Amino acid sequence: KQEVTQIPAALSVPEGENLVLNCSFTDxxxxxxxxxxxxxxKGLTSLLLIQSSQREQTSGRLNASLDKSSGRSTLYIxxxxxxxxxxxxxxxxxxxxxxxxxxxxxxxxLSVRP
Amino acid sequence: xxxxxxxxxxxxxxxxxxxxxxxxxDMNHNYMxxxxxxxxxxxxxxxxxxxxxxxxxxxxxxxxxVSRSTTEDFPLRLELAAPSQTSVYFCASSLLTGYQPQHxxxxxxxxxx
Numbered sequence: 087k088q089e090v091t092q093i094p095a096a097l098s099v100p101e102g103e104n105l106v107l108n109c110s111f112t113d114x115x116x117x118x119x120x121x122x123x124x125x126x127x128k129g130l131t132s133l134l135l136i137q138s139s140q141r142e143q144t145s146g147r148l149n150a151s152l153d154k155s156s157g158r159s160t161l162y163i164x165x166x167x168x169x170x171x172x173x174x175x176x177x178x179x180x181x182x183x184x185x186x187x188x189x190x191x192x193x194x195x196l197s198v199r200p
Numbered sequence: 201x202x203x204x205x206x207x208x209x210x211x212x213x214x215x216x217x218x219x220x221x222x223x224x225x226d227m228n229h230n231y232m233x234x235x236x237x238x239x240x241x242x243x244x245x246x247x248x249x250x251x252x253x254x255x256x257x258x259x260x261x262x263x264x265x266v267s268r269s270t271t272e273d274f275p276l277r278l279e280l281a282a283p284s285q286t287s288v289y290f291c292a293s294s295l296l297t298g299y300q301p302q303h304x305x306x307x308x309x310x311x312x313x
Contacts, residue, residue, distance in 0.1 A: 128306055
């Protein structure tokens with residue numbers, strides 16, 4: 087059974103710091119990995135999706151990397167801002183169709199201090 | 201473009217009552233999913249559907265039922281509400297290919313008292 091772990095559960099950093107959020111998964115036979123952002127009382131917003139054949143994806147100040155063989159992914163946030171404060175979740179899928187369902191980590195709650 | 205719409209946003213039920221959580225999407229997505237999120241936990245899959253007329257159980261299906269009569273709608277039914285079903289419920293949808301991310305609604309916050 088796939089398990090996704092995100093440690094630490096919470097992180098507080100000063101504004102302007104570059105930071106890395108970690109995600110690990112136990113079964114390397116994944117199809118894709120997704121990073122989501124969740125604001126309090128809201129749903130999830132997709133940030134980046136990495137296919138199993140890819141090493142990284144970038145969107146603005148965000149960069150996600152994937153090392154499938156070691157079961158790890160990182161989300162790099164450059165020059166953090168207070169508006170980046172949210173919970174960040176990673177999730178993996180095994181394939182398409184019935185295997186497209188996601189297995190989620192518990193998330194990392196990020197607080198960026200002004 | 202509305203995306204994924206969930207209703208109601210909040211609801212309080214008494215033990216033993218029943219209700220239906222509504223979910224509709226206007227993106228013509230084949231895949232739809234229902235998750236629940238408990239405090240401090242990740243999301244757990246309740247049921248999913250790969251197309252109209254096709255549904256299957258996820259990780260935590262007990263106490264719930266679903267139907268998928270149209271591409272747009274994927275309602276979740278609680279027949280006999282129990283305190284353990286107090287949670288935030290999210291509906292999501294995605295395209296068939298798996299190369300596109302899942303799109304989520306804003307959730308339904310449900311309390312069973």
